[in-house]
Amino acid sequence: MGWVARALAGPTLWAVLFSVVYALHGTGCNLGWTDRSVLFTDLHHAAMWVAWGLGLVLHGALVVTMPKGQEGRRRWIIVAGAWIGLVSSVFTLFPVIATSTCF
Amino acid sequence: MTDATHSGTASGVLPDGTAIDRADIATNPPQRALHLHRELDRVWADLPGWRGFFTSVNHGTIGLRFMATSFVFFAIGGVLAMLIRAQLATREGAFLDTDLYNQIFTMHGTIMMFLFAIPMLEGLGLWLLPKILGARDMAFPRLSALGYFCYLFGGSVIVLSLLFGVAPDDGWFMYTPLSDRTHSPGVNADVWLLGVTFVEISAMAAAVEITVTILRCRAAHMPLTRMPLMGWYLLGTSVMMLVGFPPLILGSILLEVQRAFDWPFFDVARGGDPLLWQHLFWLFGHPEVYIIFLPAAGALSTIIPVLSRTTILGYGAIVAAIIGLVFLSFGLWVHHMFTVGIPHMALAFFSAASALVAVPTAVQIFAWIGTMWDGKVQMRLPMLYVMGFFATFVMGGLTGVMLAMVPFNWQAHDTAFVTAHLHYVLIGGFVFPMLAAVTYWMPLICGRWRIRGLGEAAFWLILIGFHGTFFLMHLTGLLGMPRRIDVYPGNPEWEWLNLTSSVFGMIQSAGFALFAFDIIMQWLFGRRSWRNPWKAPTLDWAMPVPSPSYNFASLPGPRQPDADAILPLARGEGLLPGAPRGLRETLVVEPASGRPQHVAVLATNTALPVLTSAAIGSFFGAMLLGFYWLAPLGILATIIVAWRWGAIMGSTEDRAPAQVAPDLHLPLHFQVRNTLALTGAVALLVGDATLYASLLFGVGFLTVVAPGWPAPPSGLEMPVLVAGLAAVAAMAVGSVAARLAEANRARPSGHLWTLVGTGMAVLALVMLGVVAMGLDDPTRHARDALRGVVVGFAVAHGVIAGLLALRSHLDHRQGRVGANRYGAIPGWRLFQDFWLATSAISLAVVLAQEVL
Numbered sequence A: 001m002g003w004v005a006r007a008l009a010g011p012t013l014w015a016v017l018f019s020v021v022y023a024l025h026g027t028g029c030n031l032g033w034t035d036r037s038v039l040f041t042d043l044h045h046a047a048m049w050v051a052w053g054l055g056l057v058l059h060g061a062l063v064v065t066m067p068k069g070q071e072g073r074r075r076w077i078i079v080a081g082a083w084i085g086l087v088s089s090v091f092t093l094f095p096v097i098a099t100s101t102c103f
Numbered sequence B: 001m002t003d004a005t006h007s008g009t010a011s012g013v014l015p016d017g018t019a020i021d022r023a024d025i026a027t028n029p030p031q032r033a034l035h036l037h038r039e040l041d042r043v044w045a046d047l048p049g050w051r052g053f054f055t056s057v058n059h060g061t062i063g064l065r066f067m068a069t070s071f072v073f074f075a076i077g078g079v080l081a082m083l084i085r086a087q088l089a090t091r092e093g094a095f096l097d098t099d100l101y102n103q104i105f106t107m108h109g110t111i112m113m114f115l116f117a118i119p120m121l122e123g124l125g126l127w128l129l130p131k132i133l134g135a136r137d138m139a140f141p142r143l144s145a146l147g148y149f150c151y152l153f154g155g156s157v158i159v160l161s162l163l164f165g166v167a168p169d170d171g172w173f174m175y176t177p178l179s180d181r182t183h184s185p186g187v188n189a190d191v192w193l194l195g196v197t198f199v200e201i202s203a204m205a206a207a208v209e210i211t212v213t214i215l216r217c218r219a220a221h222m223p224l225t226r227m228p229l230m231g232w233y234l235l236g237t238s239v240m241m242l243v244g245f246p247p248l249i250l251g252s253i254l255l256e257v258q259r260a261f262d263w264p265f266f267d268v269a270r271g272g273d274p275l276l277w278q279h280l281f282w283l284f285g286h287p288e289v290y291i292i293f294l295p296a297a298g299a300l301s302t303i304i305p306v307l308s309r310t311t312i313l314g315y316g317a318i319v320a321a322i323i324g325l326v327f328l329s330f331g332l333w334v335h336h337m338f339t340v341g342i343p344h345m346a347l348a349f350f351s352a353a354s355a356l357v358a359v360p361t362a363v364q365i366f367a368w369i370g371t372m373w374d375g376k377v378q379m380r381l382p383m384l385y386v387m388g389f390f391a392t393f394v395m396g397g398l399t400g401v402m403l404a405m406v407p408f409n410w411q412a413h414d415t416a417f418v419t420a421h422l423h424y425v426l427i428g429g430f431v432f433p434m435l436a437a438v439t440y441w442m443p444l445i446c447g448r449w450r451i452r453g454l455g456e457a458a459f460w461l462i463l464i465g466f467h468g469t470f471f472l473m474h475l476t477g478l479l480g481m482p483r484r485i486d487v488y489p490g491n492p493e494w495e496w497l498n499l500t501s502s503v504f505g506m507i508q509s510a511g512f513a514l515f516a517f518d519i520i521m522q523w524l525f526g527r528r529s530w531r532n533p534w535k536a537p538t539l540d541w542a543m544p545v546p547s548p549s550y551n552f553a554s555l556p557g558p559r560q561p562d563a564d565a566i567l568p569l570a571r572g573e574g575l576l577p578g579a580p581r582g583l584r585e586t587l588v589v590e591p592a593s594g595r596p597q598h599v600a601v602l603a604t605n606t607a608l609p610v611l612t613s614a615a616i617g618s619f620f621g622a623m624l625l626g627f628y629w630l631a632p633l634g635i636l637a638t639i640i641v642a643w644r645w646g647a648i649m650g651s652t653e654d655r656a657p658a659q660v661a662p663d664l665h666l667p668l669h670f671q672v673r674n675t676l677a678l679t680g681a682v683a684l685l686v687g688d689a690t691l692y693a694s695l696l697f698g699v700g701f702l703t704v705v706a707p708g709w710p711a712p713p714s715g716l717e718m719p720v721l722v723a724g725l726a727a728v729a730a731m732a733v734g735s736v737a738a739r740l741a742e743a744n745r746a747r748p749s750g751h752l753w754t755l756v757g758t759g760m761a762v763l764a765l766v767m768l769g770v771v772a773m774g775l776d777d778p779t780r781h782a783r784d785a786l787r788g789v790v791v792g793f794a795v796a797h798g799v800i801a802g803l804l805a806l807r808s809h810l811d812h813r814q815g816r817v818g819a820n821r822y823g824a825i826p827g828w829r830l831f832q833d834f835w836l837a838t839s840a841i842s843l844a845v846v847l848a849q850e851v852l
């Protein structure tokens, strides 16, 4: 199952990250994190940025490490899977940078 | 596919004791094909007459039954659609009253989703997979039959409710509070919740079975990266079903418990939230679109290259696209809820994800177009339906991207525009490809060739009728006509559009009727088809037409990778020729590489599945009729019948290995640990874990979002928490006992550990009983209700784990385990660990709620 796990690693990380940021968003709104300032922003945004940033770093690591030792079609599919995860995380979670938070 | 041998030539023994062998397998000596056929048919055929109907477990029979039954439900759903169109044809629509109209549109949606689309794809998967992957049957034949009878019984109840005027009438999405006791006092909503859940048992059964079959029942040395694309598509589908259905099952259970026992999950006044239903429903409902689309796309990826006389373009890209789709489609459910008042940030997440999912879809579309461009397209009947797919689905995808944009969505929400979009996606993305699939595989199903002309006429009627009906509904929707209304006296401007839609709708139904007629004519009067009429390369055509009960006289190996192997396979030159032991045998391989591991002996004809589904049905029936005190008897009956399933597995003696090829001997599954059943248990637990995760999502969601929190102070006393801790401790001891029982299975002392395990399960259940007694009144607040569900979840799993421990114990007493035989112990161990893990998490959650 090693190969399957590698091919699925990128999208799996996206699913985890998406859930984590979505959950942080709901929890933060509920606990009033928007009112607590951290550095140049509020705790709510900070928490989501940190989660997202760490996730993107991990995604980058997957793109680099996962295809090792594979050739041909096996390699191709792993590379594609890793990039799918990375692009999905960048694109679907970029609203944490900009949008207003709790309605 | 001819270089399937490239991956590894190692030989030896895997860590768990199963044998692997080198890739280059010598061929068996040829035999007389007729002799092989007689021997195999005796073992694999259904019983004659009506007994065959109740006892068949053969994937071919069950698959065809699924498809035939789903077409009957499709016809019923179609008639309901025509009633809707007749009602809407004019402004006043005096044809149906509002009450009946509500039942009819609800039933149309419910039937098409749950009784047509999903069973149709299950049927196609069951019938086709073993053929296309080179196996004799699915991994769990009895499970197929169980799924079929659950579907037949549940579906019949739902449809019959229409005759008695108690059909569901709250829309196929069953939104709360519309569907709660206060607003839907009758039994109508219960019919939906119980009937659909019953049918869903068959979907989960099919999902487990399809997953395991694809991973482990392929031809020898067919690696995952080279299996036919249909395998990838159905693997994606079945995994999505394993993860997509549990949220809906959980939602249905919660809503039914609220209706039956007044536990307030969706009641705002007591800490619930109707939006929880919407989240659980669409957590299922959006992936459902792709669950339906993927098998259809698989059929397209199979048919297009064959009828374009070329090979598919971009195999790797398509596999990657499937992986992307499977994951991404779980991140979009909120786009069905853009107008319910969701924070801006969440709207943005889900809008972005919805737009992004168009990319993997487009990858596939371009691969198909490129394939046709490369080859020489033959416009035979299946290809016409493929063209119908392109014309329809692409447009549905474009309106989908429009609807993914929040501002447009707010304008078009709940109008006929959405109805039009969803029909373009579902008819374009599922019905057209399925019609292509049926016409394509029909010669293999019935052994006959179709009658010229009829099919083409049916196609054009369907295509013109469809676009005439639904293209106009985009316009009707943009003019502001809402969905689900039965009259529109104040809006004359919608009338001519609706009237025209209705007329084309009738043309469309005439087309479907003609299609059915064409199929029946082919079955009855077509001339005999020759072998492999489309000159396809895949293994499903490496067998006589119509396909025999056992598919292959000998199983394809590295030397027989494609349809050209038809004669050698029939002569027994492949693997595992004939049925020398008089057993239903098929080859089991290692999931990724396809190296042969062992030979599985599959179940033969039995009435156990129909009895089991009747037992499960008695539980649902008692709930539906409101005899709640009778329902536990249904559960008891189910347990008693389910016990029998295990009784005919396993073996009391060591069996000699089977000769698969001249120099390849593999053990029968009685002697290996990593059996199909164990893989199936893992797949089932994936679904189970999703159910549990959905429950945790519910706890988190209500805590964070629902008004009416924090909950009133809980009356949990110290003894209750201690009992909870004691229960978890007993489960942990049980997990240890399961390990020791497996390690000592060959020693006489081993049965002590199975006894300890059984005792610990009983102890843990007693402790859970103490916890249940000490909980707050579950009707008081949603938090208390959720705690009740959490304990119920643990109790249900405790009963199963306890029964598996007891089964392991009896296996030991009866000599069904030994140095090389494992009995039920590995399954028990898995379940015990799952029970322990979920219970420990539950306890931690409750403690956190108390402390925070």
Ligand SMILES: [Cu+2]
Pocket: B285, B286, B289, B332, B333, B335, B336
């Ligand atoms: Cu959707």
